[in-house]
Amino acid sequence: MFYWLLKRIVLGPILKALFRPWVKGLENVPASGGAILASNHLSFSDSFFLPLMVPRRITFLAKADYFTGRGIKGRTTAAFFRGVGQVPIDRSGGRAGEAALRTGLRVLRRGDLLGIYPEGTRSPDGRLYRGKTGVARLALEAKVPVLPVAMIDTDKVQPIGQRIPRIRRVGMIIGEPMDFSRYEGMEGDRFILRSITDEIMYELMKLSGQEYVDVYASTVKARLATVARERFEELAARGREVLDKRDGDRHGTAERPEEPDAAAADAVVAGAAEEVASAEGPVAPDSPAEDGGDLATHNGVARPDVVEQVDPVEERNPRAS
Structure with a gap:
């Protein structure tokens, strides 16, 4: 209703x-x-x-x-x-x-x-x-x-x-x-x-x-999330370094630090934000037989052409054999 x-x-x-x-x-x-x-x-x-x-x-x-x-x-x-x-x-x-x-x-x-x-x-x-x-x-x-x-x-x-x-x-x-x-x-x-x-x-x-x-979207998202985390960690480390230098400068124990590269920091944040996937919507359930699904098909069934091969070891070419 x-x-x-x-x-x-x-x-x-x-x-x-x-x-x-x-x-x-x-x-x-x-x-x-x-x-x-x-x-x-x-x-x-x-x-x-x-x-x-x-x-x-x-x-x-x-x-x-x-x-x-x-x-x-x-x-x-x-x-x-x-x-x-x-x-x-x-x-x-x-x-x-x-x-x-x-x-x-x-x-x-x-x-x-x-x-x-x-x-x-x-x-x-x-x-x-x-x-x-x-x-x-x-x-x-x-x-x-x-x-x-x-x-x-x-x-x-x-x-x-x-x-x-x-x-x-x-x-x-x-x-x-x-x-x-x-x-x-x-x-x-x-x-x-x-x-x-x-x-x-x-x-x-x-x-x-x-x-x-010919790669699972979830695999690509996981890789993007890893890259994003690394970029955020890089930005955080850079920020800590700048703060440490400024603290030292206030106490007269270090030279005045150079201004941080704001444009580079912004680029790191923007790139990571674009790549981190948000919560997924409705999905297809995995078949229990999916663990064997990476093998090439047979019987001459038409398969999509590969545009990008991310991992030639884990992912197979989808062309018909």
Whole structure:
């Protein structure tokens, strides 16, 4: 009830008036029955604009942190996310990942639409990253089609770290349903799961026009966070050194220090701030078989071309063998 109240009366009309969202391929969404909407993930607002434009209700899997807050703010946030059709999942892996898959299966088996982000988190730089195989396992176990969805320009409306959206037009392209019934009964084969996932990511690449990087977005975010921490530590050390010199100068035990390079300090702070990723939004659950997902696919399935190879040892070329 709350879902439809927000969509049709409270929030929906305001979003449509301000952002004038457009959609192509709406006819590809089935009128009934379960299906997976697998989308690229550019912005926190993706989970608002896609349900706004699809007539049927969409349930997303969201990180449990949104539902466990304390106080009035925490309870309000939890009530809001439940109201807009999001279901909490624990993303810590292992049994939690299995529980997330079970939750998604319940949604699909009751004939509803499940929204999922195969990348597992928002893109840190607007490119399309390697998909996690949970989406493939869900499709096979629930025996439902997958609809690739490309969100357009939502990262310009609300980039990572920005709380208040900018007013500009956004769009989405819904591709034709992808049928993986030829792999029925093979959901335990990690090679098959990787092959299906890469096929989905290839369609997302074509629809969105994004560059593809054959690395997990979470890996890139972790590396960026490490760089950011190092830069902050460098700036802090520089500040301590300047303060120590000034203290010595006041007591006549040191020469007057040179003025600190303010421009360099500002650059360190700005660069780190841009690179530290903020809290993620709704995500795709990891498949328990994901630990074997780095191996190349087979059966001649088309794979996205590599644009950047960050780590040739850990990450594999996604071209079809």
